[in-house]
Amino acid sequence: MTVKVHFVATDGTVSEVEAAPGESLLEVGQRNGQPLEGTCEGQMACATCHVIVDAADFDRLPPASEDEEDMLDLAYDATRTSRLSCQIMLSEALDGLTVRLPSGSRNMQGR
Ligand code: FES
Numbered sequence: 001m002t003v004k005v006h007f008v009a010t011d012g013t014v015s016e017v018e019a020a021p022g023e024s025l026l027e028v029g030q031r032n033g034q035p036l037e038g039t040c041e042g043q044m045a046c047a048t049c050h051v052i053v054d055a056a057d058f059d060r061l062p063p064a065s066e067d068e069e070d071m072l073d074l075a076y077d078a079t080r081t082s083r084l085s086c087q088i089m090l091s092e093a094l095d096g097l098t099v100r101l102p103s104g105s106r107n108m109q110g111r
Helices: 024-032 065-073
Strands: 003-008 013-020 049-055 082-084 097-100
Touching: 003 024, 013 097, 065 082
Parallel strands: 003 097
Antiparallel strands: 003 013, 049 082, 049 097
16 A cells, blocks of 8 residues: 655645655655755754645644644744654555645754
């Protein structure tokens, strides 16, 4: 079983990609050429892996940890449905997930 994920680029282009359960959304995005830097490799220290989850899908995700929320407060272009893609582990329950790439990112590590 694969999990389908849709990435929506800033120009509205939708890419459908396939992922294996257990992969992080960041890994899948990077493998498919999405502009997700993920500078800190999932340590919740950079926010360059920020994505905006489709409002219809947001409630399917487990809630963000406090550390993730803190990092999202600093993310560029963050919205109510923002998440760090390195913290989203894909599973069959998330099949069809749609996320939008933000219009930019700010690397919290390089400052
Ligand atoms: Fe740095 Fe997700 S990769 S916070």
